[in-house]
Amino acid sequence: EAGVTQSPTHLIKTRGQQATLRCSPISGHTSVYWYQQALGLGLQFLLWYDEGEERNRGNFPPRFSGRQFPNYSSELNVNALELEDSALYLCASSPDQVQAEAFFGQGTRLTVV
Amino acid sequence: GQQLNQSPQSMFIQEGEDVSMNCTSSSIFNTWLWYKQDPGEGPVLLIALYKAGELTSNGRLTAQFGITRKDSFLNISASIPSDVGIYFCAGQRDSGYALNFGKGTSLLVTP
Numbered sequence: 001e002a003g004v005t006q007s008p009t010h011l012i013k014t015r016g017q018q019a020t021l022r023c024s025p026i027s028g029h030t031s032v033y034w035y036q037q038a039l040g041l042g043l044q045f046l047l048w049y050d051e052g053e054e055r056n057r058g059n060f061p062p063r064f065s066g067r068q069f070p071n072y073s074s075e076l077n078v079n080a081l082e083l084e085d086s087a088l089y090l091c092a093s094s095p096d097q098v099q100a101e102a103f104f105g106q107g108t109r110l111t112v113v
Numbered sequence: 114g115q116q117l118n119q120s121p122q123s124m125f126i127q128e129g130e131d132v133s134m135n136c137t138s139s140s141i142f143n144t145w146l147w148y149k150q151d152p153g154e155g156p157v158l159l160i161a162l163y164k165a166g167e168l169t170s171n172g173r174l175t176a177q178f179g180i181t182r183k184d185s186f187l188n189i190s191a192s193i194p195s196d197v198g199i200y201f202c203a204g205q206r207d208s209g210y211a212l213n214f215g216k217g218t219s220l221l222v223t224p
Contacts, residue, residue, distance in 0.1 A: 004155070033211075042116065042201055042214035043156070056211055090155050099212055100144050100163075100205060104155030 002026070004093050004105035012111045013081050021076040021108045025093030031055075032074040033094070033102055034066060038087040046089075049074055050097050081112045119202050119215025127223050132189040134200060134218045142204030145178050145185040146212065150199045159200075160187070192222050 005024045013019050025032050034046040045058035049068035063079040072093075078085055088109050094102035119136045126132060136145070144163055148156035160171050162178035162185060169176055175188045185202055199219050203212040 035214075040216070042119075042216040043203075043212075044214075045211035048211065056209070058211060092155070097208065099208070100146055100161055102158075104157070106153065106155050 004091055004103055006089075006091050006105040006108050008108060009106065010109045010111070012113060014113055015081055015083060017081050019078045019081060019085075019110055021078075021089050021091075021110070023074045023076070023091030023093075023105060025072050025074070025091075026103055029093035029095050029103075030072055031094045031097050031099070031102070032068055032072065033092045033099060034074070034076050035090045035092070036060075036087045037090055037107070038084075043090060047076065048099070055097070078110070083112050086110060086112045117202055117204055117213055117215040119218055121218055122216070123219040123221070125221045125223070126192055128193060130192055132192055132196070132220060133186065134202075135184060135186045136202030136204070136215050137184045138204055138213070139183070140204075140206070141182040142206055142213075143182065144205040145176070146203040146205070147174075147176050147185070147187045148201045148203065150201060150217070152198075156201055189220075192220075194222050194224055196220060197222050 007022045031050040035043040048056040066076040068074045088107040090107045092102035092104045147159045150156040160176040166180045167178040173190045177186045199217040201217045202215040
């Protein structure tokens with residue numbers, strides 16, 4: 001069974017640009033979670049989607065947004081990129097909104113120059 | 114979300130030694146989780162704790178849910194080189210809330 005897959009694995013953008021990160025959950029999982037992991041820091045919760053709806057949002061500015069598609073895959077969009085947005089962005093999926101049972105993908109390394 | 118206090122920040126030990134790390138919070142959590150993250154990978158769940166006072170093992174790993182619900186401990190016995198990685202704790206207030214993560218404990222094991 002395929003795990004959580006994220007694309008691209010690496011992304012380099014310049015300040016002010018927009019970045020789009022993609023996540024495909026494990027088959028059968030309806031919840032998708034996004035986390036930011038900056039260097040030397042723990043994971044910071046960004047967004048939680050379930051059944052196409054945003055369920056919860058972390059303490060991030062509105063330029064961080066996303067959506068979940070009918071097939072439960074998800075996109076994370078970051079507008080007006082800033083240098084401090086450089087981080088590993090991790091996606092996780094779980095069945096039935098049980099976050100404690102979530103499996104993580106390998107992440108997308110976003111570098112803003 | 115609240116950042117948990119995880120210690121130590123890093124550990125450098127010899128193969129065969131036991132390891133202890135802990136996580137504390139000023140708030141009560143009803144779920145405590147421990148993850149391991151290898152370089153270039155996402156975190157992998159090691160142990161999940163759902164009840165105060167609960168002690169759960171997974172092979173050489175043992176974790177405890179503190180009785181106050183504000184802390185948790187992870188012990189690794191007889192460490193081996195493949196234990197190298199970053200260990201994260203995470204707490205969850207209730208099922209509708211996001212996970213709060215510690216900053217991680219970086220473990221290095223020398224043969």
